[in-house]
């Protein structure tokens with residue numbers, strides 16, 4: 372058989388295999404696209420923090436270039452991208468929704484911040500945060516409570532800021548309400564430091 376004809380038949384065969392594999396859900400894909408759905412149901416839905424609250428929380432945390440900022444359940448990565456852009460620090464986020472992970476990574480790449488920003492498709496309850504020095508949380512109270520053993524592994528003096536919901540049973544150093552100009556709403560912000568201390572009676 373002529374070489375060109377053999378190559379053409381091979382290419383058609385490969386194309387068919389990819390198409391059938393993809394159709395049958397075998398995970399074969401030319402573009403290696405992320406799965407559309409999270410591998411498991413997230414413990415809370417996606418409610419993005421307004422950009423001005425993001426900036427306010429980072430400033431309350433007194434972030435510097437030497438910090439390592441983290442957002443557990445990072446959504447589209449806005450805390451991480453803002454921290455890297457404004458303070459030049461490292462920033463890591465974990466998120467279950469692959470579409471949000473892809474969006475965050477794309478934005479970090481576009482803004483040339485991908486050397487500082489890392490976003491992983493991971494369950495927040497399985498990650499090691501011992502290297503993090505500034506933690507951002509916008510999760511439900513029971514989730515915040517479940518994270519206490521992980522947060523306590525952060526270095527003494529590290530800061531944890533929680534948006535809207537506190538960490539049950541833990542004494543904040545400061546709690547404040549702040550009005551966002553973007554949604555004209557009051558936002559609760561809780562500031563903690565490591566080691567976390569039991570709430571005063």
Ligand SMILES: C[S@@+](CC[C@H](N)C(=O)[O-])C[C@H]1O[C@@H](n2cnc3c(N)ncnc32)[C@H](O)[C@@H]1O
Pocket residue numbers: 412413414415416417418419420442443444445446447449465466467468471493494495496508509510
């Ligand atoms: C309220 S949103 C906050 C998003 C972002 N931190 C912000 O402030 O803009 C909570 C996020 O946590 C994610 N999430 C929920 N459970 C999770 C889990 N177990 N592991 C990783 N991400 C989770 C959701 O998909 C959602 O994007």
